[in-house]
Amino acid sequence: MGKEKGEDFALVGGAVINKRIRVGLAGNPNSGKTTLFNELTGSHQKVGNWPGVTVEVKTGTIYYEDYEIELTDLPGTYSISTISNEERIARDYILDYCPDIIIQVVEGPNIERNLYLTTQLIELEVPLILALNMYDEVKEKGIKIRTKKLSALLGMPVIPTVGKRGKGVKRLLEAVAKLAGHSHKPKKPVKINYGHEYEGHIDELIRMMNHPEYREPAYPSRWLALGLIEGDDYISARMHLSDEDRKRVMDKATGIRNHLTNLYHIDPKEYIADQRYGFVSGALKETFKHRPQEGLSVTHRIDDILTNRILGLPILFFLMWLLFQATFGLGQYPVGWIEAGIGFLSGLVSSIFPTGPVKDLLVDGLIGGVGSVIVFLPNILILFLGISILEDSGYMARAAFVTDRVMHALGLHGKSFVPMVMGFGCSVPAIMATRMLESRRDRLLTMLIIPLMSCSARLPIYILFAGTFFPNHAGNIIFGLYLFGIFCALVIGRLFSSLFFHRGYSPFVMELPSYRMPTARSIVFHMWHRVRIYLKKMGGIILVGSLLLWFLGAYPKPPDKSGSPMISDNGTVVESGEGLQKSSKLEFAFIGQLGRLIEPTVQPLGFDWKMGVSLLSGFVAKEVVVSSMGVLYSAENHQSSLLQNALVKSGITPLVAVAFMVFSLLYTPCLATVGAIFRESGSKKWTALSIIYQSSLAWLAAFVIYQGGKVLGLG
Amino acid sequence: MNLSSNEVGDALSKGQGVPLSDLDEGECGVVIRFSTASKLRIRLREMGFTPETMIEVIRSAPLADPIEYSLKGYFISLRREEAKEIIVRRIDGKRKRRRFRFGWRGRNK
Ligand SMILES: Nc1nc2c(ncn2[C@@H]2O[C@H](COP(=O)(O)OP(=O)(O)OP(=O)(O)O)[C@@H](O)[C@H]2O)c(=O)[nH]1
Ligand SMILES: [Mg+2]
Numbered sequence: 001m002g003k004e005k006g007e008d009f010a011l012v013g014g015a016v017i018n019k020r021i022r023v024g025l026a027g028n029p030n031s032g033k034t035t036l037f038n039e040l041t042g043s044h045q046k047v048g049n050w051p052g053v054t055v056e057v058k059t060g061t062i063y064y065e066d067y068e069i070e071l072t073d074l075p076g077t078y079s080i081s082t083i084s085n086e087e088r089i090a091r092d093y094i095l096d097y098c099p100d101i102i103i104q105v106v107e108g109p110n111i112e113r114n115l116y117l118t119t120q121l122i123e124l125e126v127p128l129i130l131a132l133n134m135y136d137e138v139k140e141k142g143i144k145i146r147t148k149k150l151s152a153l154l155g156m157p158v159i160p161t162v163g164k165r166g167k168g169v170k171r172l173l174e175a176v177a178k179l180a181g182h183s184h185k186p187k188k189p190v191k192i193n194y195g196h197e198y199e200g201h202i203d204e205l206i207r208m209m210n211h212p213e214y215r216e217p218a219y220p221s222r223w224l225a226l227g228l229i230e231g232d233d234y235i236s237a238r239m240h241l242s243d244e245d246r247k248r249v250m251d252k253a254t255g256i257r258n259h260l261t262n263l264y265h266i267d268p269k270e271y272i273a274d275q276r277y278g279f280v281s282g283a284l285k286e287t288f289k290h291r292p293q294e295g296l297s298v299t300h301r302i303d304d305i306l307t308n309r310i311l312g313l314p315i316l317f318f319l320m321w322l323l324f325q326a327t328f329g330l331g332q333y334p335v336g337w338i339e340a341g342i343g344f345l346s347g348l349v350s351s352i353f354p355t356g357p358v359k360d361l362l363v364d365g366l367i368g369g370v371g372s373v374i375v376f377l378p379n380i381l382i383l384f385l386g387i388s389i390l391e392d393s394g395y396m397a398r399a400a401f402v403t404d405r406v407m408h409a410l411g412l413h414g415k416s417f418v419p420m421v422m423g424f425g426c427s428v429p430a431i432m433a434t435r436m437l438e439s440r441r442d443r444l445l446t447m448l449i450i451p452l453m454s455c456s457a458r459l460p461i462y463i464l465f466a467g468t469f470f471p472n473h474a475g476n477i478i479f480g481l482y483l484f485g486i487f488c489a490l491v492i493g494r495l496f497s498s499l500f501f502h503r504g505y506s507p508f509v510m511e512l513p514s515y516r517m518p519t520a521r522s523i524v525f526h527m528w529h530r531v532r533i534y535l536k537k538m539g540g541i542i543l544v545g546s547l548l549l550w551f552l553g554a555y556p557k558p559p560d561k562s563g564s565p566m567i568s569d570n571g572t573v574v575e576s577g578e579g580l581q582k583s584s585k586l587e588f589a590f591i592g593q594l595g596r597l598i599e600p601t602v603q604p605l606g607f608d609w610k611m612g613v614s615l616l617s618g619f620v621a622k623e624v625v626v627s628s629m630g631v632l633y634s635a636e637n638h639q640s641s642l643l644q645n646a647l648v649k650s651g652i653t654p655l656v657a658v659a660f661m662v663f664s665l666l667y668t669p670c671l672a673t674v675g676a677i678f679r680e681s682g683s684k685k686w687t688a689l690s691i692i693y694q695s696s697l698a699w700l701a702a703f704v705i706y707q708g709g710k711v712l713g714l715g
Numbered sequence: 716m717n718l719s720s721n722e723v724g725d726a727l728s729k730g731q732g733v734p735l736s737d738l739d740e741g742e743c744g745v746v747i748r749f750s751t752a753s754k755l756r757i758r759l760r761e762m763g764f765t766p767e768t769m770i771e772v773i774r775s776a777p778l779a780d781p782i783e784y785s786l787k788g789y790f791i792s793l794r795r796e797e798a799k800e801i802i803v804r805r806i807d808g809k810r811k812r813r814r815f816r817f818g819w820r821g822r823n824k
Contacts, residue, residue, distance in 0.1 A: 113762060113787050270749075303773075405778035509793060
């Protein structure tokens, strides 16, 4: 493969020959592929210090010399022949897309296991470059790797890189260009020897497949033969043979497999894996020197505390608590400044524009709606800062390790914990991340409970309500909500796993990476990425939603009795009579009619119709709940005063506030999340279940809280 | 590199072969073979659990499961259930190390 493709050079502009080549970045999980991809292409794909961050194929273009390089970042894979979801994606790219060159990114300190994949790629006869990444750690650990010698032994360029600092990237590109230029020069291929008996049978199969009457195979015949002896199921479809001939070859292969199994008392696949490792250790014998370390590694020492028998779980709990406390506590200060700014802006607009619909639109619709959500940007940034530190440091894998026992007992999987933590940020990437789970059962279960993790879009609701009604305990109330979400997720997980799924076999095999210092750069990029998403949402869906809601609240106007529809808005306390008038105006408008329609369903929960409408609008995106309240409540009071005051005045009690927060926590995932669940599960049934169970759960929980609270005299 | 089934049988009957899950924290073992019940034997083989590979038990998780192991210079965690299917030869002379611990010593058997 690859060889036939070497010719697809394009003639661009008549004279300039722009050579187009396709290069794939493959390698074990967490070896730094995406880091190098970002360095090479200048993009900002997600990087994290745990295996399985990248779950889909990402492509970028680089121009180097006269080459146009299409570079593809792949999910990590330990082997071509084993299969988890994201590994299959990488395998299919390598086998079916036929890249011209593969750069295998290797985790330097962990080279032995990484080279296993190399042996498979060698057999595929793709032009290979080895990026010996994390070379900084190689040096730190006192490891000596003789790259020249290694390069000769493996028959490919070996280039030390430090992806994190962009070192060696240039040399990588040089190597790509050089290899692309020499793609037709025959090179003495490196061959892994499987011993006399095996080699005889490999040759036998090769002879069968290379029969002159057959079409030329698209893959190296030795690779096909090995795959057949290993019994890999994806091989047969890749042999370019007629059905009849294929069957002959397959039958022959089965015979050989049985023969070899009986001869060596070991599955050929295991035998072959052992030989490959034998080749690797042979190559490393002279090229890799590891000075035994004195004392324990830093990672080991950190883990002695973080995954300690007794402290492990409390520390996990404490870190979560810290994250949410910081989100609320530290976020408060900048929120105050933004609020002041928005108040000023709204005053300014009020004084500039003459009284009329334009001013109403700007003050009530735009500033009331978008402004009420944008103030929470600092909180959300702090939350994402915390999550990205968890992801970049390497703690995520430990969290999975520490919680696996509990999760397993609940019918879930330790690895489910990673997407669940990501769910505190946003459910959509979290649902994508479930691809790191091997079994479909675990994936579906995790997908169904991820929306119960309070995502950042629900944070504004909590901060608004907890801050307004429980000013002294807001941090703890919010933490309590997060805990309640996790609790519900675990209970629902347990319930669904026994209701809908058989307990399947899903092992917990997880690499625990070394701790790494998160770089400022990656964190800044991460933050910036979030800010952009947030602002885009503000300028898009939330803006449109607010204006739409304002319109629905302003029209049609009630039949005018007092003569003038204008009401003074000098910012003084609104008389109750005036407020009433304004409120009845809102009720007369479209929104009020809609509100009356849904009022009966939310009344038992203690919500008024405006809360009901806000929740309904929150289906689009949960931030919209707050922006809708901003529009509805500010329209009612017609004041530039804070939404907080408006809420207090509208007669919401702390009990109702709690019921409302719980409802917001549990009810239907937002549109984007529903879309993600549908895409990733590929099933309408599960998507529908997700919507239905969450809505019912939310309603029930809020009902119990409100009615129960009233009975206890809390209301 | 590979032990024949006879040798494995010998090793087991001499009491040398034990399931990996039986080793204590800090102990080392060398892989002999996988029990046939292991559904993971291919995957783990490919991740480096080949015969004669030295494996060190690093620690078990707070609730005694899963367990962290080290081999070929990296760290991996397996559930006890899975580690049970890997038969190892215990290496004498447990590595004595002063370790920072709040907990009690491993109580696996
Ligand atoms: N010390 C050091 N760390 C690095 C280097 N390159 C990458 N890292 C870190 O290694 C971790 C993994 O990097 P990624 O780029 O996400 O790895 P990946 O191969 O894309 O991982 P998956 O997508 O999970 O397969 C991150 O924490 C990086 O910051 C390097 O050269 N030196
Ligand atoms: Mg990646």
